[in-house]
Amino acid sequence: MEKLQNYINGELVEPLSKCYFDNINPATGKVYSQIPDSDESDVENAVRAAKEAFPLWKNTTKQERSRIMVRIAQLIFEKRDELAAAESKDNGKSLKLAETVDIPRARENFEFFASGILHFASESHQMEDTAINYTLREPLGVVGCISPWNLPLYLFTWKITPAIAAGNCVIAKPSEVTPMTAYLLSKICIEAGLPKGVLNIVHGYGHKVGNAITENDDIKAISFTGGTKTGQIIASKAATKFKKLSLELGGKNPNIIFEDCDFDKALSTSMLSSFANQGQICLCGSRIFVQKPIYEKFKKAFIEKVNQLKISYPSDPDAQLGAIVSKEHMDKVLSYVELAKEEGGTILTGGKKYEMEGEYKDGFYLEPTVIEGLSYTCRTNQEEIFGPLVTITPFETEEEVLKMANSVEYGLATTIWTQDVTRAHRVAQKIESGVVWINCWLIRDLRTPFGGMKNSGLGREGGFEALRFFTEPKNVCVNVNI
Numbered sequence: 080m081e082k083l084q085n086y087i088n089g090e091l092v093e094p095l096s097k098c099y100f101d102n103i104n105p106a107t108g109k110v111y112s113q114i115p116d117s118d119e120s121d122v123e124n125a126v127r128a129a130k131e132a133f134p135l136w137k138n139t140t141k142q143e144r145s146r147i148m149v150r151i152a153q154l155i156f157e158k159r160d161e162l163a164a165a166e167s168k169d170n171g172k173s174l175k176l177a178e179t180v181d182i183p184r185a186r187e188n189f190e191f192f193a194s195g196i197l198h199f200a201s202e203s204h205q206m207e208d209t210a211i212n213y214t215l216r217e218p219l220g221v222v223g224c225i226s227p228w229n230l231p232l233y234l235f236t237w238k239i240t241p242a243i244a245a246g247n248c249v250i251a252k253p254s255e256v257t258p259m260t261a262y263l264l265s266k267i268c269i270e271a272g273l274p275k276g277v278l279n280i281v282h283g284y285g286h287k288v289g290n291a292i293t294e295n296d297d298i299k300a301i302s303f304t305g306g307t308k309t310g311q312i313i314a315s316k317a318a319t320k321f322k323k324l325s326l327e328l329g330g331k332n333p334n335i336i337f338e339d340c341d342f343d344k345a346l347s348t349s350m351l352s353s354f355a356n357q358g359q360i361c362l363c364g365s366r367i368f369v370q371k372p373i374y375e376k377f378k379k380a381f382i383e384k385v386n387q388l389k390i391s392y393p394s395d396p397d398a399q400l401g402a403i404v405s406k407e408h409m410d411k412v413l414s415y416v417e418l419a420k421e422e423g424g425t426i427l428t429g430g431k432k433y434e435m436e437g438e439y440k441d442g443f444y445l446e447p448t449v450i451e452g453l454s455y456t457c458r459t460n461q462e463e464i465f466g467p468l469v470t471i472t473p474f475e476t477e478e479e480v481l482k483m484a485n486s487v488e489y490g491l492a493t494t495i496w497t498q499d500v501t502r503a504h505r506v507a508q509k510i511e512s513g514v515v516w517i518n519c520w521l522i523r524d525l526r527t528p529f530g531g532m533k534n535s536g537l538g539r540e541g542g543f544e545a546l547r548f549f550t551e552p553k554n555v556c557v558n559v560n561i
């Protein structure tokens with residue numbers, strides 16, 4: 080059985096403990112590879128390599144850093160079929176989604192920041208005829224990137240690309256649930272000639288490897304995407320060491336549908352915002368609010384469409400929903416179905432494990448689920464579920480829907496459906512959310528600030544925000560009056 084390896088100091092190496100744990104294919108429930116069970120000593124080796132590489136990488140021209148990143152992007156493109164197949168197998172997502180979204184975006188992340196660093200400029204402030212201030216931006220040194228399992232290579236590369244473009248050396252940890260494409264990326268980095276120690280990938284559990292990254296004194300910043308609880312642990316540990324933090328955490332996003340919306344567009348996009356990637360995207364609109372005059376019509380049409388969704392094994396070209404990432408996560412989502420029933424909800428469709436046959440009979444499949452009749456304050460409507468489960472709730476007025484939408488601890492993404500341009504902007508201003516989509520969902524311009532308010536995170540990723548995060552500003556004040 081294939082054993083994945085860490086990527087440290089430019090080489091593929093075993094974990095020092097020589098211990099591994101199982102990697103499970105969620106489509107079949109079967110073990111198919113072995114993941115390094117790395118620990119603090121592997122992280123220390125990686126940090127040593129990164130520290131050694133840093134002076135050279137920092138002084139490598141941005142043009143050369145950019146060229147190497149473009150080579151990596153090109154190799155991702157050339158190996159896109161292998162990468163997409165690996166992502167789909169590791170995560171359970173449909174092969175089509177991996178081919179059309181995950182892997183193209185990983186390539187784009189490299190291309191985007193390879194170009195972004197060439198355009199990155201910093202500020203200057205003139206004080207009439209007294210002085211000129213200019214700001215230098217220098218890489219931080221060694222930084223940590225910790226990523227989740229839902230969009231594995233997509234989010235892993237979203238973090239490491241601005242870091243290395245800005246001249247930092249990186250210790251990166253992919254999720255132990257989906258490590259495969261990060262492993263394949265380490266081979267690509269070797270082939271592309273990325274200098275040793277610039278990127279180090281240490282596989283293993285969060286409480287071991289993630290914790291060692293968070294606690295290591297030589298790691299100056301942490302960029303993390305994942306659950307809010309894990310974000311809290313990281314934030315509390317990093318705070319005592321004054322590390323810079325960028326946290327992309329959970330969401331409980333409202334999808335607000337006003338009566339004057341383009342009905343067909345709102346309906347078809349709501350299918351995606353509810354169930355894309357089996358609902359395992361932090362941007363999914365898991366709370367659908369529909370204005371009363373069109374509530375029954377929307378509900379009926381939505382359920383009809385949900386009932387037509389094809390759940391299948393990930394490599395089925397017609398699959399619209401694949402497998403849930405793990406048994407543990409599937410059980411978590413199912414526990415929320417039970418909770419919703421206890422809280423008085425009616426299951427309009429779904430609510431059960433989806434039974435497959437043959438080699439897929441032990442895989443982790445769930446029916447897409449729609450629930451109505453719940454109070455907006457109940458746990459089902461307040462907690463992040465992160466699966467193919469949405470609630471649907473009627474509302475009468477703009478004020479009422481804003482109150483319900485803003486009632487959660489999260490503030491990541493909102494979608495607003497209306498043809499009234501004034502209302503769209505007014506609601507966008509009043510909603511507590513880092514990202515607002517009007518009459519669309521998940522249109523991504525990588526230059527825009529991306530992240531959440533409230534317990535959805537800290538800081539913003541994307542574009543120059545990310546390059547600012549991974550650099551230290553130093554202001555220089557020049558007296559021009561002598």
Ligand SMILES: NC(=O)C1=CN([C@@H]2O[C@H](COP(=O)(O)OP(=O)(O)OC[C@H]3O[C@@H](n4cnc5c(N)ncnc54)[C@H](O)[C@@H]3O)[C@@H](O)[C@H]2O)C=CC1
Nearest residue numbers: 226227253254284285286289290305306309328329361465
């Ligand atoms: N993108 C998102 O917003 C995501 C949200 N989630 C939410 O979080 C819930 C829990 O899922 P998990 O897989 O447990 O996510 P998680 O937040 O624990 O995992 C994300 C990453 O953090 C690492 N990690 C875990 N504990 C750590 C620690 N103590 N120190 C440093 N790193 C650590 C993990 O190994 C993984 O690489 C999900 O049910 C979902 O609600 C999960 C994944 C992605």
Ligand SMILES: O=C(O)/C=C/C=C(\O)C(=O)O
Nearest residue numbers: 229304327360361362523
């Ligand atoms: O950057 C994007 O386009 C999407 C990001 C998604 C997440 O951060 C997530 O699902 O965790």
